[in-house]
Amino acid sequence: MKKNTMAKLNILLLLLLSFLYMLDISQSATDSNPEATYFIKAECRATRYRALCVQCLSNYTSTIQQSKQKLAHTALLVSLTRAQSSSTFVSRLGRMKGMKPKEYLAVKDCIQNMGDSVDQLSRSMKELGLMGQVASGDFDWHVSNVQTWVSAALTNENTCQDGFTGSAMDGNVKVAIRRRVLNCAQVTSIALALVNRFAETARHKVGSDSLG
Known part of the structure; x- marks a missing residue:
């Protein structure tokens, strides 16, 4: 009985920490670079989660300035950071005792999914950072990667959430993980949209340069 009580208390503690994490990441930055802030807001209109996009990226105005490549790279950095944090969170939850067998299996699968997501986002950041000049002949290959x-990565994050569907998964474990991973997936969706937007603009520039 004591073990089950401790397990429930530990899960409730993780749920509280997850809530505080979500509260912390909702803080917005001071608008110290109006031109870059306007640029970010304009670019974020192309994403599915506009308010979250501005919220996540407004802390990086001095880095982004008005560069679509730097915007995409920064969005990937934010996504990777969220994925790493979510992966650690799920891994800790997976070590707790007292979960239902189906919950444990779902958590175990989610740990794998989030680990893969972290790896894929890490490779994406490195690839985008190594692209160098937009006019490179290998541009399409790099950006396609x-x-x-x-x-x-987005598919893996969504797959993690899908593992907790159904009435058998109702409870604190499901709430804690889905809340954390849902935010992570939304940020990854934003990163993908901004990467696609950068790629479209850059391809147009490459085409114009080749014609010129």
Whole structure:
């Protein structure tokens, strides 16, 4: 009985920590660079989660300035950070005792999914960072890799959430994980949209340069 009580208390503690984490990441930055802030807001209109996009990226105005590549790279950085944090959170939850067998299996699968997501986002960041000049002849190959890996990361994050569907999964474990991973997936969706937007603009520039 004591073990089950402790397990429930530990899960409730993780749920509280998850809530505080979500509260912390909702804080917005001071608008210290109006032009970059306007640029970010304009670009975020192309994403599915506009308010979250601005909220996540407004802390990085000095880095992003008005560069679509830096915007995409920063969005990937934010996504990777969220994925790493979510992966650690799920891994800790997986070590707790007292979960239902189906919950344990779902958590175990989610740990694998989130680990894969972290790896894919890490590779995406490196690839985008190594692209160098937009006019490179290998541009399409590089950006295709980034798009493929970010898409795969988003799929893994959604698969993690899907593992907790059904009435057998109702409870604190489901709430804690889905809340955390849902936010992570939304940020990855934003990163993918901004990568796609950068790629579209850059391809147009490459085409114009080749014609000129």
